[in-house]
Amino acid sequence: MLIKTAxxxxxxxxxxxxxxxxxxxxxxxxxxxxxxxxxxxITAASELARNTIEHGKGGKAVxxxxxxxxxxxxxLLFEDNGPGIPDTAQALEDGxxxxxxxxxxxxxxxxxxxxxxxxxxxxxxxxxxxxKWQEKI
Amino acid sequence: xxxxxxxxxxxxxxxxxxxxxxxxxxxxxxxDQTRSEGxxxxxxxxxxxxxxxxxxxxxxxxNLSNINTPEWELVLRMLGDxxxxxxxxxxxxxxxxxxIFSLKHVLFERLNAASGLASKPEAKASWExxxxxxxxxLYTTEVFQKSRESVIRRQQKDIMEMSTPVxxxxxxxxxxxxxxxxxxxxxxxxxxxxxxAIVDNGAxxxxxxxxxxxxxxxxxxxxxxxxxxxxxxxGAECIISGIRPQIAQTIVHLGIEINDIITRATMADAxxxxxxxxGYTVESDIALEKVR
Amino acid sequence: xxRIPILKLGETLLVTIQVDFHDRVAxxxxxxxxxxxxxxxxxxxxxxxxxxEMVDSFMGRVxxxxxxxxxxxxxxVVLVGMQPAIAITITELGxxxxxxxxxxxxxxxxxxxxxxxxxxxxARTTHANKNGRR
Numbered sequence: 225m226l227i228k229t230a231x232x233x234x235x236x237x238x239x240x241x242x243x244x245x246x247x248x249x250x251x252x253x254x255x256x257x258x259x260x261x262x263x264x265x266i267t268a269a270s271e272l273a274r275n276t277i278e279h280g281k282g283g284k285a286v287x288x289x290x291x292x293x294x295x296x297x298x299x300l301l302f303e304d305n306g307p308g309i310p311d312t313a314q315a316l317e318d319g320x321x322x323x324x325x326x327x328x329x330x331x332x333x334x335x336x337x338x339x340x341x342x343x344x345x346x347x348x349x350x351x352x353x354x355x356k357w358q359e360k361i
Numbered sequence: 362x363x364x365x366x367x368x369x370x371x372x373x374x375x376x377x378x379x380x381x382x383x384x385x386x387x388x389x390x391x392x393d394q395t396r397s398e399g400x401x402x403x404x405x406x407x408x409x410x411x412x413x414x415x416x417x418x419x420x421x422x423x424n425l426s427n428i429n430t431p432e433w434e435l436v437l438r439m440l441g442d443x444x445x446x447x448x449x450x451x452x453x454x455x456x457x458x459x460x461i462f463s464l465k466h467v468l469f470e471r472l473n474a475a476s477g478l479a480s481k482p483e484a485k486a487s488w489e490x491x492x493x494x495x496x497x498x499l500y501t502t503e504v505f506q507k508s509r510e511s512v513i514r515r516q517q518k519d520i521m522e523m524s525t526p527v528x529x530x531x532x533x534x535x536x537x538x539x540x541x542x543x544x545x546x547x548x549x550x551x552x553x554x555x556x557x558a559i560v561d562n563g564a565x566x567x568x569x570x571x572x573x574x575x576x577x578x579x580x581x582x583x584x585x586x587x588x589x590x591x592x593x594x595x596g597a598e599c600i601i602s603g604i605r606p607q608i609a610q611t612i613v614h615l616g617i618e619i620n621d622i623i624t625r626a627t628m629a630d631a632x633x634x635x636x637x638x639x640g641y642t643v644e645s646d647i648a649l650e651k652v653r
Numbered sequence: 654x655x656r657i658p659i660l661k662l663g664e665t666l667l668v669t670i671q672v673d674f675h676d677r678v679a680x681x682x683x684x685x686x687x688x689x690x691x692x693x694x695x696x697x698x699x700x701x702x703x704x705x706e707m708v709d710s711f712m713g714r715v716x717x718x719x720x721x722x723x724x725x726x727x728x729x730v731v732l733v734g735m736q737p738a739i740a741i742t743i744t745e746l747g748x749x750x751x752x753x754x755x756x757x758x759x760x761x762x763x764x765x766x767x768x769x770x771x772x773x774x775x776a777r778t779t780h781a782n783k784n785g786r787r
Contacts, residue, residue, distance in 0.1 A: 238663045238675065238676045238677075239675065242675065245707070251707075259738050260553055260737070260738045260742075262738075263706065263707055263736075263738035263742050264738075264741075264745070266706065266707050266710050267707045267746065270707060270711075271709050271710060271746070274709070274711060294507065294511065302714040329709075329710050329746065331747070332710070332747055332748075333746075333772075335745050335746070336742065336745050336746065339729050341722070417723050519764065549741075552740075552741050552744075553737065553741065556740055556741065557737050559737075559757065560737060563757060563758070563761075564757075565757075587745070590744045591737075591740045591741050591744040592740075593745075593755065594735055594739075594743060595735055595740050595755065595757060596733070596735075596745065596755040596756040596757040596761060596762075596765075597736065597757070625714075
């Protein structure tokens with residue numbers, strides 16, 4: 225698997241959320257994702273970017289284009305040095321029909337993407353990674 | 362195969378040698394950086410130990426050329442199970458083949474060391490060449506595998522698209538006959554097709570018919586609910602039809618909340634309801650005949 | 654700072670939400686809307702989101718708040734122009750848009766507002782108030 229491109233975007237104040245959204249939008253449009261998938265990716269990015277600013281006290285987003293032979297993907301990393309999430313398992317619990325999960329939208333972001341992973345601790349902050357793949361035509 | 366060869370082979374797998382061989386082999390596999398994530402360290406140890414045990418047993422039969430004989434049956438079965446379970450976990454064919462090839466490499470190293478051939482340039486050369494050819498062989502299988510898989514994927518996609526048609530029943534009334542299990546992939550397709558059809562037709566009602574859905578468990582119910590939610594967001598109403606008696610019981614039994622959704626037993630009933638909602642009444646032209 | 658324009662169409666207010674909705678703009682919109690609902694004695698608000706490419710949980714909350722405050726001011730809210738991709742994403746995210754009515758087109762939205770209004774006034778006294786708020 226190859227990381228074809230990578231761009232960083234700072235996530236300090238709420239204007240940055242819109243900036244990240246447009247950068248992501250530019251990338252996914254080029255990769256031939258369907259409109260629905262583009263919307264899902266941009267929405268997931270918006271949720272996680274907001275988390276980074278509101279709960280993570282600021283950090284950055286990294287937008288990567290991946291190439292795995294038959295498919296390409298977009299991977300978004302959201303990193304902060306904030307207080308961390310005490311119980312990631314619980315935070316991911318927000319089911320479709322419930323309102324649990326501390327309102328972090330993590331479960332939602334996971335449902336929208338193909339791959340989701342999170343590392344979080346009070347010492348090293350939070351790192352969330354989401355990926356969506358698209359078959360090459 | 363001569364008795365010499367047979368006994369030499371068995372000797373390699375004697376109790377003393379086997380333990381060392383197993384350790385060496387497991388270490389080599391664990392050290393392989395390219396191993397896929399789904400294969401745990403403990404499963405490597407367990408599978409390797411099991412294989413070596415069955416392998417050395419089979420070797421005792423003295424037959425090294427034909428694996429389709431009874432003494433190799435247990436080994437083949439173990440390998441078959443391993444391969445199948447790895448396939449289910451999403452391992453590549455390369456990963457699974459490497460299980461055997463890594464043993465070959467370890468054996469080779471030990472043989473070379475034991476016979477003192479290790480230092481000879483020919484031995485070294487043949488060693489490198491064997492490794493190279495193995496890699497090329499694995500690559501060939503891998504590509505073959507992948508192209509088969511992509512054909513299957515394309516076909517699956519086609520089947521899914523074709524089996525979820527959205528039908529225009531009437532002005533502003535759409536119907537979606539759901540056939541087969543409603544998994545998350547199909548739910549996505551249903552939602553996409555249905556919502557687009559709502560926009561294209563200005564539909565106000567969508568009838569989801571689940572006559573063709575064999576079982577309704579919590580997952581299926583959630584997928585249905587998702588579809589209903591999405592439809593409502595588009596300003597249309599959903600009617601679920603085709604609720605068989607068993608399904609009704611299952612839903613109640615499972616405690617699934619299908620709150621405030623209109624349901625009907627048959628598509629006909631749903632259609633009647635839909636028509637009245639969009640402002641139509643149905644009249645019959647046939648004059649009533651007196652019953653004698 | 655840009656403020657989202659609110660148009661008056663009889664007793665209805667029309668809000669068209671564009672892309673890139675900043676948080677500050679959201680708060681300003683809520684304030685403006687409340688003010689105008691009271692000033693014009695509006696009975697309905699039509700929120701057109703056809704230009705929106707995305708609705709995340711923040712936007713969901715904004716819309717939810719608009720609905721809540723409007724209801725408190727005796728005003729119905731109808732959301733129109735939701736794109737399929739957004740409906741699917743909202744559903745997947747689990748955003749609850751409670752108390753928000755939706756319609757496919759602006760036309761349908763106006764009809765729905767009329768219907769909702771009729772339903773309300775049916776529950777009230779039929780005695781017409783000639784000096785009613787206008």
